[in-house]
Amino acid sequence: MPDSQASEIESAELEQFRNETRAWLEANCPPEMRKPATSDADVFWGGRNAKFSSEPQRIWFERMRDKGWTVPDWPKEYGGGGLSAAEHKVLRSEMAKMGARPPLSSFGIWMLGPALLKYGNEAQKKEHLPKIAAGEIRWCQGYSEPNAGSDLASLQTRAESDGDDFVITGSKIWTSYANYADWIFCLVRTDPTAKKHDGISFILFDMTSKGVTTKPILLISGYSPFCETFFDGVRVPKSHVVGTVNRGWDVAKYLLQHERAMISGMGERGVGRPLGQIAADSVGTDAQGRLDDSMLRGRIATFDVDEAALAACAERAVDLAKAGQAHPAFSSAMKYYGTELNKRRYEILMSAGGVDALEWESERSRQGARPRAWLRTKANSIEGGTSEVMLGIVAKRILDLPGA
Amino acid sequence: MALVLTEEQSMLRDSARGLISDKAPVSHLRSLRDSKDPTGFSKELWHSFAEMGFAGLLVPEEFGGSGLGFMEAGVVMEEIGRTLMPSPFLATSVVAASALNRGGNAAQKSEYLPKIASGSLLATLAIDEGAKHRPLQTNLQAVRAGNGFKLSGAKALVVDGHVADLLIVAARTAGSAGERDGLTLFLVNPAAKGVAIERTIMVDAHNAARLELSNVEVTADSVLGEVDQGASLLDGVLDIGRGAVAAEMVGLSDEVFGRTVEYLKSRKQFGKLIGEFQALQHRAAELYIDIEITRAATIKALQALDADVAKAASSVAVAKARAGTTATRAVQEGVQMHGGMGMTDQFDIGFFMKRARVCEELFGDANYHTEQLARARGY
Numbered sequence A: 001m002p003d004s005q006a007s008e009i010e011s012a013e014l015e016q017f018r019n020e021t022r023a024w025l026e027a028n029c030p031p032e033m034r035k036p037a038t039s040d041a042d043v044f045w046g047g048r049n050a051k052f053s054s055e056p057q058r059i060w061f062e063r064m065r066d067k068g069w070t071v072p073d074w075p076k077e078y079g080g081g082g083l084s085a086a087e088h089k090v091l092r093s094e095m096a097k098m099g100a101r102p103p104l105s106s107f108g109i110w111m112l113g114p115a116l117l118k119y120g121n122e123a124q125k126k127e128h129l130p131k132i133a134a135g136e137i138r139w140c141q142g143y144s145e146p147n148a149g150s151d152l153a154s155l156q157t158r159a160e161s162d163g164d165d166f167v168i169t170g171s172k173i174w175t176s177y178a179n180y181a182d183w184i185f186c187l188v189r190t191d192p193t194a195k196k197h198d199g200i201s202f203i204l205f206d207m208t209s210k211g212v213t214t215k216p217i218l219l220i221s222g223y224s225p226f227c228e229t230f231f232d233g234v235r236v237p238k239s240h241v242v243g244t245v246n247r248g249w250d251v252a253k254y255l256l257q258h259e260r261a262m263i264s265g266m267g268e269r270g271v272g273r274p275l276g277q278i279a280a281d282s283v284g285t286d287a288q289g290r291l292d293d294s295m296l297r298g299r300i301a302t303f304d305v306d307e308a309a310l311a312a313c314a315e316r317a318v319d320l321a322k323a324g325q326a327h328p329a330f331s332s333a334m335k336y337y338g339t340e341l342n343k344r345r346y347e348i349l350m351s352a353g354g355v356d357a358l359e360w361e362s363e364r365s366r367q368g369a370r371p372r373a374w375l376r377t378k379a380n381s382i383e384g385g386t387s388e389v390m391l392g393i394v395a396k397r398i399l400d401l402p403g404a
Numbered sequence B: 001m002a003l004v005l006t007e008e009q010s011m012l013r014d015s016a017r018g019l020i021s022d023k024a025p026v027s028h029l030r031s032l033r034d035s036k037d038p039t040g041f042s043k044e045l046w047h048s049f050a051e052m053g054f055a056g057l058l059v060p061e062e063f064g065g066s067g068l069g070f071m072e073a074g075v076v077m078e079e080i081g082r083t084l085m086p087s088p089f090l091a092t093s094v095v096a097a098s099a100l101n102r103g104g105n106a107a108q109k110s111e112y113l114p115k116i117a118s119g120s121l122l123a124t125l126a127i128d129e130g131a132k133h134r135p136l137q138t139n140l141q142a143v144r145a146g147n148g149f150k151l152s153g154a155k156a157l158v159v160d161g162h163v164a165d166l167l168i169v170a171a172r173t174a175g176s177a178g179e180r181d182g183l184t185l186f187l188v189n190p191a192a193k194g195v196a197i198e199r200t201i202m203v204d205a206h207n208a209a210r211l212e213l214s215n216v217e218v219t220a221d222s223v224l225g226e227v228d229q230g231a232s233l234l235d236g237v238l239d240i241g242r243g244a245v246a247a248e249m250v251g252l253s254d255e256v257f258g259r260t261v262e263y264l265k266s267r268k269q270f271g272k273l274i275g276e277f278q279a280l281q282h283r284a285a286e287l288y289i290d291i292e293i294t295r296a297a298t299i300k301a302l303q304a305l306d307a308d309v310a311k312a313a314s315s316v317a318v319a320k321a322r323a324g325t326t327a328t329r330a331v332q333e334g335v336q337m338h339g340g341m342g343m344t345d346q347f348d349i350g351f352f353m354k355r356a357r358v359c360e361e362l363f364g365d366a367n368y369h370t371e372q373l374a375r376a377r378g379y
């Protein structure tokens, strides 16, 4: 069959998939779930102690889960939807068109899942992936330590061999949602004598294990979504190591690529309405219908250009990956730009909101939703590797510039 | 549509790159500039270009062209941007060919398109009158006279104006400057009585001219499209030109950037390669990201033009605005990171800086297109 004919059949099938998907979403996505979440309480994270904040949230989650569409592109045998890359793109674009929010937010989906699919053994995949897909187990990420942030590989939490177990001692910091999580994926030092990248292992364990404690850290947004996490002689079976013992850095790096891709896309889930319209509500317009603050209008327009260009680049990154032409470090480029842009978005929102955007505790401001979100975005260029570190990766790995 | 080149497009790129880098490296532009070449491009090279099917790339097959799309035109433009090859490709094969193809009647198409495809006819669009690109400000007057019109007025930045065999002139048949209604495109013979063309030697050593028309008589047959209704034809043709120039700027940016990174890897100061300095590494990395984002936006715009020219305006505005900003940054960082060498005429970097400045003005700068996007989004 000639290529063009094959691709015609392919596109006819995709068209059919698009139509069916649209119809299913129309029939099944409750109207309340067709606008972006306005607060953290509005986001469903799953887990043993999960509660739905509303009935529509429950319905939406359960319907999507039953189709495997909490993780549309994972294999069906692990609770996924088994969609091809092209079908997944169609589903995403149809969801975006109607403003449907993700039914489940989860570090298991964004980070651990992809790492398990690549490095996990069959038993680990069968054990953990379906529970992630079904939102049964909530995960947290134990990477950073007080003295190992950007220089992550200098981490010191140690895991000592004791028969069939490792005994883990040390502490982690900035562990997001550690106090709500059921399990942790954790980097530990299994060989203190090896070079720093060569003695690290990637291990999974239950947060209710004896010896695990957490302590929340208060953030500038007034929330405390993350914790200090302490391990005092925590016993973990060696079978919980993902990949090879002492080769955990490979798994860690692969997972970071997914984390970075996820963080770079955070702005897309942003605020729903276009910035120009939001600004017009509070700033007002002149006789010609233009925003009554020409400098702000210019900033918004420049932002819109950059955002549209970044969206094209994100789309192209997926297409390049599909065509086998993607550079493995490209997620660092996207993370850098996406997070810096999202910070710009919120600076504009604060400036457009004026005095109204300064309210911190009031009904009217939904408990300061905007200023808190603004402050939260400042972490985008820190978490998952700072902007400076991303630029360093691009310089060295993509541009091949010299120097360690 | 995936935002990556198809196999055919990659092959087209390779053949364009082969010819251009071999026959028209930057030294080609340099020697045309230094010898004050009267045509400003190589006719011989243009013929090889035509033989390979590039001149008629956008001309439909029934008129002797290859009937390819704007993505393909963009692929060629990007290669042109890499060596800054001066050629009639943009004015004739992209802009004028599209104007004739989209607005021409059967007689106009069969007269001009085959000649464009064979490389034997050069044509260009004369649009801007003031210092900045403002299509609706067109004020060159076309008054009815007998069964035709008389044209009077002036145009600036007419690309290839002094070598063109056919001018496509935007004029006002009704209304006043600033209005959409009342614009008409005319086909004008540069040899006609009352036409004065002055080549303007510009900063980038590419061809451009000023045009003056005083009571130039044209027949009713020389109207391209509909009288008074030229604005939407013009919108489409300009968007095609903008997409093409954005692609040229992507090529130019990428080339300057590549040369700069090579320099960072070879120049030593303080006993180190300057590429080891983090201050430079981070700026290089940011520029790389800018270029990749701009490349994606440009591909998106070209594909949107291929899908439907009339619906591509926003994507094109994004691409041209981004391309202008990115190219400006790329050439500035290029010169800066080359240090004193970057300021010398002997080094090629300056040629890229000069061309980027012209491309930025051509068919609207970043401010213009950012403004268009704001208006389209209603704020």
Ligand SMILES: Cc1cc2nc3c(=O)[nH]c(=O)nc-3n(C[C@H](O)[C@H](O)[C@H](O)COP(=O)(O)OP(=O)(O)OC[C@H]3O[C@@H](n4cnc5c(N)ncnc54)[C@H](O)[C@@H]3O)c2cc1C
Residues within 6 Å of the ligand: A140, A141, A142, A143, A144, A145, A148, A149, A150, A151, A173, A174, A175, A176, A177, A226, A379, A382, A383, A384, A385, A386, A387, A388, A389, A392
């Ligand atoms: C909201 C949030 C959520 C997080 N969630 C988690 C989580 O769930 N799990 C987890 O393990 N961690 C988490 N982190 C931690 C995060 O990964 C680290 O904060 C981050 O890697 C930076 O490390 P650091 O804070 O120690 O800063 P440092 O490494 O001390 O950096 C301080 C400054 O120095 C700069 N710097 C450092 N090294 C270089 C260099 N080589 N070149 C140039 N500049 C440099 C940095 O860019 C930064 O500006 C989270 C952080 C935040 C803010």
